[in-house]
Amino acid sequence: xxxxxxxxxxxxxxxxxxxxxxxxxxxxxxxxxxxxxxxxxxxxxxxxxxxxxxxxxxxxxxxxxxxxxxxxxxxxxxxxxxxxxxxxxxxxxxxxxxxxxxxxxxxxxxxxxxxxxxxxxxxxxxxxxxxxxxxxxxxxxxxxxxxxxxxxxxxxxxxxxxxxxxxxxxxxxxxxxxxxxxxxxxxxxxxxxxxxxxxxxxxxxxxxxxxxxxxxxxxxxxxxxxxxxxxxxxxxxxxxxxxxxxxxxxxxxxxxxxxxxxxxxxxxxxxxxxxxxxxxxxxxxxxxxxxxxxxxxxxxxxxxxxxxxxxxxxxxxxxxxxxxxxxxxxxxxxxxxxxxxxxxxxxxxxxxxxxxxxxxxxxxxxxxxxxxxxxxxxxxxxxxxxxxxx
Amino acid sequence: xxxxxxxxxxxxxxxxxxxxxxxxxxxxxxxxxxxxxxxxxxxxxxxxxxxxxxxxxxxxxxxxxxxxxxxxxxxxxxxxxxxxxxxxxxxxxxxxxxxxxxxxxxxxxxxxxxxxxxxxxxxxxxxxxxxxxxxxxxxxxxxxxxxxxxxxxxxxxxxxxxxxxxxxxxxxxxxxxxxxxxxxxxxxxxxxxxxxxxxxxxxxxxxxxxxxxxxxxxxxxxxxxx
Numbered sequence: 001x002x003x004x005x006x007x008x009x010x011x012x013x014x015x016x017x018x019x020x021x022x023x024x025x026x027x028x029x030x031x032x033x034x035x036x037x038x039x040x041x042x043x044x045x046x047x048x049x050x051x052x053x054x055x056x057x058x059x060x061x062x063x064x065x066x067x068x069x070x071x072x073x074x075x076x077x078x079x080x081x082x083x084x085x086x087x088x089x090x091x092x093x094x095x096x097x098x099x100x101x102x103x104x105x106x107x108x109x110x111x112x113x114x115x116x117x118x119x120x121x122x123x124x125x126x127x128x129x130x131x132x133x134x135x136x137x138x139x140x141x142x143x144x145x146x147x148x149x150x151x152x153x154x155x156x157x158x159x160x161x162x163x164x165x166x167x168x169x170x171x172x173x174x175x176x177x178x179x180x181x182x183x184x185x186x187x188x189x190x191x192x193x194x195x196x197x198x199x200x201x202x203x204x205x206x207x208x209x210x211x212x213x214x215x216x217x218x219x220x221x222x223x224x225x226x227x228x229x230x231x232x233x234x235x236x237x238x239x240x241x242x243x244x245x246x247x248x249x250x251x252x253x254x255x256x257x258x259x260x261x262x263x264x265x266x267x268x269x270x271x272x273x274x275x276x277x278x279x280x281x282x283x284x285x286x287x288x289x290x291x292x293x294x295x296x297x298x299x300x301x302x303x304x305x306x307x308x309x310x311x312x313x314x315x316x317x318x319x320x321x322x323x324x325x326x327x328x329x330x331x332x333x334x335x336x337x338x339x340x341x342x343x344x345x346x347x348x349x350x351x352x353x354x355x356x357x358x359x360x361x362x363x364x365x366x367x368x369x370x371x372x373x374x375x376x377x378x379x380x381x382x383x384x385x386x387x388x389x390x
Numbered sequence: 391x392x393x394x395x396x397x398x399x400x401x402x403x404x405x406x407x408x409x410x411x412x413x414x415x416x417x418x419x420x421x422x423x424x425x426x427x428x429x430x431x432x433x434x435x436x437x438x439x440x441x442x443x444x445x446x447x448x449x450x451x452x453x454x455x456x457x458x459x460x461x462x463x464x465x466x467x468x469x470x471x472x473x474x475x476x477x478x479x480x481x482x483x484x485x486x487x488x489x490x491x492x493x494x495x496x497x498x499x500x501x502x503x504x505x506x507x508x509x510x511x512x513x514x515x516x517x518x519x520x521x522x523x524x525x526x527x528x529x530x531x532x533x534x535x536x537x538x539x540x541x542x543x544x545x546x547x548x549x550x551x552x553x554x555x556x557x558x559x560x561x562x563x564x565x566x567x568x569x570x571x572x573x574x575x576x577x578x579x580x581x582x583x584x585x586x587x588x589x590x591x592x593x594x595x596x597x598x599x600x601x602x603x604x605x606x607x608x609x610x611x612x613x614x615x616x
Contacts, residue, residue, distance in 0.1 A: 062564055063563075063564065063565040063566060063567070066565040066566070068550075068565075068574055068575070070550075070575065071575055071579075106418075107417055107418070107419055108417075108418065109417075109418030109419070234447050235448075235537060235538045235539070236537075236541075237449055237450060237538070237539025238539075248508060250511075255511045319416065319417060321417020321418075321419065322415055322417060322419070323417055323419035324419075324421060324451065324504050324514055324516070335450060335451055335504070337451055337502070337504070339455065340417070347455075348455050350451070350453040352450060352453075352504075356542060357542070360541055360542050361538075389565060
């Protein structure tokens with residue numbers, strides 16, 4: 001059938017799961033899941049072809065939230081794009097800030113003071129915990145448990161967002177990092193408040209796990225669903241908990257040692273099977289590792305300046321050249337590619353969005369599974385449409 | 391990790407006539423890049439992925455850059471003989487004059503690739519490829535069959551810059567709508583000025599819109615939604 005021409009084509013380095021041809025004269029049902037499907041976390045569409053309950057074809061459709069962030073950033077000064085990066089992945093504005101600041105610091109060769117590096121690590125790991133907690137909450141909600149786990153996650157997220165608000169003035173749109181440091185210094189009182197929140201986090205993760213990890217329904221629906229092989233994951237540029245759920249040991253915090261991550265002891269959790277359950281479990285374990293990083297970082301925040309003394313706020317013009325900077329954001333590798341022509345705005349500004357890249361393999365994971373599992377597999381990717389469509 | 395010069399030598403040893411060129415990067419980032427000739431790009435990409443020492447198995451970032459036609463003003467020194475009257479006698483005198491000349495440097499579309507290695511944990515290795523011009527010869531080979539992560543990113547570059555990737559399995563627009571004819575990330579893109587116009591099934595409204603458009607002075611830009 002002409003319908004399957006694109007799928008059955010065998011491509012090198014690209015092993016698709018076997019296509020299950022529909023039985024005889026079976027009629028295909030074409031369903032547009034989205035853009036207003038409650039499970040799509042925003043405006044996103046999947047054009048699905050079904051044979052009964054089985055998924056035969058799945059094409060993601062993007063662009064409903066496209067506002068050409070890159071073009072806007074090319075018309076603005078370097079610093080003016082910093083608040084806009086908050087709006088990419090609006091769950092993790094602080095890691096977006098860090099990735100952009102890191103790219104510009106790579107471009108200019110600026111140094112970041114030690115105290116600012118500690119503050120960055122503390123904020124990034126808090127962001128990771130609240131992102132993973134809510135991602136799991138949403139995943140469980142898509143399984144049918146409406147409310148309870150998500151509200152547990154949001155209860156903890158509120159505490160972390162309160163910390164963000166008291167430091168940066170905003171709960172989600174923090175706009176906190178600057179090229180060569182941070183915007184506002186943390187107070188001793190804020191650090192004490194952060195220690196108090198972090199002290200309560202292990203109890204939350206324990207409770208969350210007791211509720212979920214050995215839950216019969218969760219295990220039955222997540223295990224052996226949406227399997228992603230490590231070879232395909234690497235080849236398709238999948239990063240973050242998705243890649244590690246497939247058993248690939250690749251954490252940019254360990255590989256690049258950006259910031260001061262080489263000073264902290266933490267482990268990289270890996271999955272065995274690459275199914276939805278492994279991705280869930282990797283996120284739980286990453287929360288625990290983030291707590292150990294936070295405990296180490298909060299113990300020894302050094303005193304000193306929070307901004308590079310040579311940093312220029314006004315008249316910031318990097319020398320001509322280009323740079324690619326990347327960090328391990330909660331959803332995967334978030335990179336910024338900048339070309340400077342010596343002017344006040346970047347000549348080229350590119351965001352490498354982890355959410356979009358992780359969706360490359362959505363069709364491969366869903367083919368042959370039941371349509372009800374598509375919602376679950378999609379939920380386990382953990383995307384934010386603000387970043388997918390930019 | 392190997393330097394760009396060593397990688398260039400390794401490529402040229404593996405793919406004869408690959409035509410690789412080192413593009414230095416003056417920024418402190420020190421991320422120098424290699425410019426490939428489109429003709430050998432797939433062979434080079436396969437070598438970079440499968441070579442045991444480089445093992446660049448992870449194409450992280452793929453993006454486009456637009457370099458429009460540039461008018462360059464150059465100062466040229468010209469020597470010519472001029473007739474001059476010296477001491478009442480007309481003589482031919484050699485004279486050097488500085489003259490500014492303008493020439494057009496043709497633009498192109500460039501695609502940039504950032505490669506890393508998951509197995510060896512190194513990178514980035516930056517590759518670039520250029521189209522011949524920005525208008526009708528904008529074809530480059532697709533690397534989707536080498537690195538699957540190019541699939542959506544090549545679609546995005548096709549959508550926003552208009553680079554046509556030959557051999558891509560499903561080359562459609564990614565972010566803009568299907569009927570869109572323009573490429574908004576190009577430097578010379580002009581925004582449409584009729585955002586408010588929406589198609590409607592009501593003839594009266596359509597007629598009014600047509601009337602309004604006819605009296606309007608501002609030219610409607612080609613390639614916007616109608």
